[in-house]
Amino acid sequence: xxxxxxxxxxxxxxxxxxxxxxxxxxxxxxxxxxxxxxxxxxxxxxxxxxxxxxxxxxxxxxxxxxxxxxxxxxxxxxxxxxxxxxxxxxxxxxxxxxxxxxxxxxxxxxxxxxxxxxxxxxxxxxxxxxxxxxxxxxxxxxxxxxxxxxxxxxxxxxxxxxxxxxxxxxxxxxxxxxxxxxxxxxxxxxxxxxxxxxxxxxxxxxxxxxxxxxxxxxxxxxxxxxxxxxxxxxxxxxxxxxxxxxxxxxxxxxxxxxxxxxxxxxxxxxxxxxxxxxxxxxxxxxxxxxxxxxxxxxxxxxxxxxxxxxxxxxxxxxxxxxxxxxxxxxxxxxxxxxxxxxxxxxxxxxxxxxxxxxxxxxxxxxxxxxxxxxxxxxxxxxxxxxxxxxxxxxxxxxxxxxxxxxxxxxxxxxxxxxxxxxxxxxxxxxxxxxxxxxxxxxxxxxxxxxxxxxxxxxxxxxxxxxxxxxxxxxxxxxxxxxxxxxxxxxxxxxxxxxxxxxxxxxxxxxxxxxxxxxxxxxxxxxxxxxxxxxxxxxxxxxxxxxxxxxxxxxxxxxxxxxxxxxxxxxxxxxxxxxxxxxxxxxxxx
Ligand SMILES: *[C@@H]1O[C@H](CO)[C@@H](O)[C@H](O)[C@H]1NC(C)=O
Ligand SMILES: *[C@@H]1O[C@H](CO)[C@@H](O)[C@H](O)[C@H]1NC(C)=O
Ligand SMILES: *[C@@H]1O[C@H](CO)[C@@H](O)[C@H](O)[C@H]1NC(C)=O
Numbered sequence: 001x002x003x004x005x006x007x008x009x010x011x012x013x014x015x016x017x018x019x020x021x022x023x024x025x026x027x028x029x030x031x032x033x034x035x036x037x038x039x040x041x042x043x044x045x046x047x048x049x050x051x052x053x054x055x056x057x058x059x060x061x062x063x064x065x066x067x068x069x070x071x072x073x074x075x076x077x078x079x080x081x082x083x084x085x086x087x088x089x090x091x092x093x094x095x096x097x098x099x100x101x102x103x104x105x106x107x108x109x110x111x112x113x114x115x116x117x118x119x120x121x122x123x124x125x126x127x128x129x130x131x132x133x134x135x136x137x138x139x140x141x142x143x144x145x146x147x148x149x150x151x152x153x154x155x156x157x158x159x160x161x162x163x164x165x166x167x168x169x170x171x172x173x174x175x176x177x178x179x180x181x182x183x184x185x186x187x188x189x190x191x192x193x194x195x196x197x198x199x200x201x202x203x204x205x206x207x208x209x210x211x212x213x214x215x216x217x218x219x220x221x222x223x224x225x226x227x228x229x230x231x232x233x234x235x236x237x238x239x240x241x242x243x244x245x246x247x248x249x250x251x252x253x254x255x256x257x258x259x260x261x262x263x264x265x266x267x268x269x270x271x272x273x274x275x276x277x278x279x280x281x282x283x284x285x286x287x288x289x290x291x292x293x294x295x296x297x298x299x300x301x302x303x304x305x306x307x308x309x310x311x312x313x314x315x316x317x318x319x320x321x322x323x324x325x326x327x328x329x330x331x332x333x334x335x336x337x338x339x340x341x342x343x344x345x346x347x348x349x350x351x352x353x354x355x356x357x358x359x360x361x362x363x364x365x366x367x368x369x370x371x372x373x374x375x376x377x378x379x380x381x382x383x384x385x386x387x388x389x390x391x392x393x394x395x396x397x398x399x400x401x402x403x404x405x406x407x408x409x410x411x412x413x414x415x416x417x418x419x420x421x422x423x424x425x426x427x428x429x430x431x432x433x434x435x436x437x438x439x440x441x442x443x444x445x446x447x448x449x450x451x452x453x454x455x456x457x458x459x460x461x462x463x464x465x466x467x468x469x470x471x472x473x474x475x476x477x478x479x480x481x482x483x484x485x486x487x488x489x490x491x492x493x494x495x496x497x498x499x500x501x502x503x504x505x506x507x508x509x510x511x512x513x514x515x516x517x518x519x520x521x522x523x524x525x526x527x528x529x530x531x532x533x534x535x536x537x538x539x540x541x542x543x544x545x546x547x548x549x550x551x552x553x554x555x556x557x558x559x560x561x562x563x564x565x566x567x568x569x570x571x572x573x574x575x576x577x578x579x580x581x582x583x584x585x586x587x588x589x
Contacts, residue, residue: 060089065289067323069093080116084124084156087117095163097326103362110167117160124153232573236260243281254281255294262301268563269570270533271305271446278302293322293329300336307450309340316340331361338371342435343448345457347378350435351387366401369394370416374434378461395423395431415441415559418519422478432465432482436489441560443567445489449496459493462486480516484509484523488530495534507531525555526564533571541575548572 056075063072076090091113098110239260242253258281261273279302285295300315316333323329338353354372361368373394376384384391398420402413419437422429431437436458439445448454466486472479491506510527517523532548535541552568 056086065285065292065294067291067293067325069323069325080113081120084117084121084153087120088156088160091117091160092163095167097328098167107167111164114160114164114167118157118164121153121157121160124150125157126150126153254285257281258298262298262305265570266305266443266446268566270567270574271443272570272574273305275302275305291318291322293319293326296322297329297332297336300333304336304340305447305450307447307454309343309451312340313337327360331357331363334361338375339439339442339444339447342375342439343444343451343454345378345454345461347375347435348383351375351379364403364410364413366398366403366413367410367416369401370398370420371435371438373398373420374431374438377431378433378435392423392428395420395428399424411560411562412441418559429476429478432469432486433462433489436462437485440489440492441563445492445496452497455493455496459490459497462490462493466490477518480513481518481520481523484513484517484527485520488523488527491527491534492530495530495537500534500538503534504531507534520559521555522558522560522564525551525558526560529564529568529571536571536575545572545575 056079060072060075063069063075073090073093076086076093079086080090081087091110094106094110094113098106236257239253239257243257258278261275261278265271265273278298282295282298282302285292286299289295296315296319300312300319303309303312303315316337320330320333334353334357338350338357341347341349341353351372354368354375358365358368358372372389373391376387376389376391376394379387399417402417403410419431419434422431439448445455448458466483469479469483469486487506487509491503491510494500494503494506507527507530510523511531514524528547528551532544532551535544535547548568548571552565
């Protein structure tokens with residue numbers, strides 16, 4: 001169960017959009033690479049009209065990075081049955097679109113175009129007889145026996161399969177999930193047979209290892225069963241060498257590294273992404289494509305993680321203004337803007353973007369509506385009425401808006417629906433500081449912690465809530481849970497402010513109230529994890545490891561369990577309780 005959740009979470013919320021984006025760019029880069037090889041006489045082929053491929057593909061890449069997505073598509077379309085690189089580029093754009101819109105018709109179009117691309121690639125792959133394919137089944141296929149072009153065909157084939165797998169995960173059935181897993185496995189094996197063929201491959205191997213290294217051991221075991229293993233350092237260094245190789249082929253590796261430092265390590269880790277490296281990686285593209293939507297988006301994200309929210313807001317707005325073709329990129333910006341204003345407790349602006357999301361984006365209506373209601377809960381009641389909104393009604397909608405993917409719910413949606421449940425009763429119970437709770441769910445306290453004065457403001461909001469709870473004359477059934485939530489969040493603020501003794505008191509209050517918590521059972525294991533990080537900050541690694549191991553081993557069946565296991569895995573990695581090959585810990589400044 002937990003492993004499934006990991007994978008959905010991965011695919012649906014973060015990887016899906018950016019992942020497919022990377023693939024398109026990667027494909028185009030490979031095209032360059034091939035054309036370069038062809039020009040140097042390394043590949044001989046009657047099927048590729050060199051000059052046209054060169055011109056069209058460099059044209060498509062430029063169009064893409066300059067936000068003219070539909071023009072890039074139109075350029076690739078006519079030759080997609082003859083050239084595997086055109087085919088891949090074309091289907092990648094459709095996959096990307098499907099991943100962003102979630103529309104069944106876009107999904108169908110992407111799926112059938114992937115099928116056609118597979119056929120196109122198949123034309124260029126080495127034909128093997130039955131005897132040979134049997135021996136390949138038992139012994140690994142010898143990449144040395146392939147011509148350069150056949151290797152490219154293998155690579156393209158692997159990538160199309162991988163995209164197909166990613167898309168299959170969004171399908172509605174458990175069979176789809178298994179098929180997806182098998183496709184990933186096949187494509188990984190192809191990558192493995194091509195290891196000496198650098199360039200295109202180092203990216204594939206690098207990102208596989210990086211992704212897998214994030215997975216907690218329980219999930220990893222499942223993946224190992226499917227034939228994977230993950231080595232984070234190897235993954236990072238493959239990607240770094242890919243990024244450093246030369247300016248054209250490096251784009252994809254660069255984007256993957258950026259996503260790792262700027263998203264994955266924040267949400268599924270302890271927020272120790274390397275911002276310096278991220279900035280250095282982005283710098284050349286900033287000069288070349290100053291108005292590229294993707295570049296602006298990442299520039300803004302770096303600013304967010306540095307705590308420079310004003311600058312980030314400017315850049316997100318510039319990103320929105322840079323193009324109209326793909327509204328879905330606007331939605332990503334709205335999501336980020338909503339958080340950037342939430343960190344400042346500018347709830348009116350945060351509401352503005354949450355509202356836009358709930359009206360325009362189909363990704364996760366349940367989360368968007370919950371988020372909007374949560375933000376409204378932070379405003380005085382008069383202001384909510386003035387905005388024409390009704391918090392109770394909004395919370396009541398959440399349950400009905402939930403998505404099922406492959407028959408499973410998305411953890412964040414499940415969490416939101418569970419929290420919203422107290423509004424279902426005819427005498428609704430109120431959530432305390434729900435927007436700050438969601439901020440914690442997305443690990444936002446490590447971000448806002450970069451700005452002590454904003455952290456102080458959040459702390460004072462929490463202290464007011466604490467007072468209100470203490471003054472309650474008729475405590476509800478949620479009273480103890482709410483008090484514990486406030487203590488956890490207070491502890492986080494205090495820890496970020498370096499007031500470690502007070503933070504420890506808050507955390508211990510939550511842990512000692514374990515038996516009184518009735519609904520939010522997630523609070524205790526999450527608090528133990530945070531207490532562990534506090535011990536680490538004090539330099540007491542032994543204690544840190546023991547508290548975190550306790551949270552890992554002795555609790556289960558609570559909300560957001562997978563997310564905590566990811567974070568625990570990352571935290572323990574930095575404390576050397578795992579393999580020695582992992583990098584030394586980087587304590588956030
Ligand atoms: C490519 O092949 C598909 C089916 O295999 C066909 O429907 C489509 O018209 C072809 N496109 C071109 C440009 O030849
Ligand atoms: C935010 O970043 C911009 C551009 O890097 C810089 O000019 C500005 O001083 C920064 N502001 C803060 C508060 O750090
Ligand atoms: C709670 O009660 C104390 C003392 O009775 C009072 O000073 C304080 O203002 C009250 N706080 C809130 C938020 O109602």
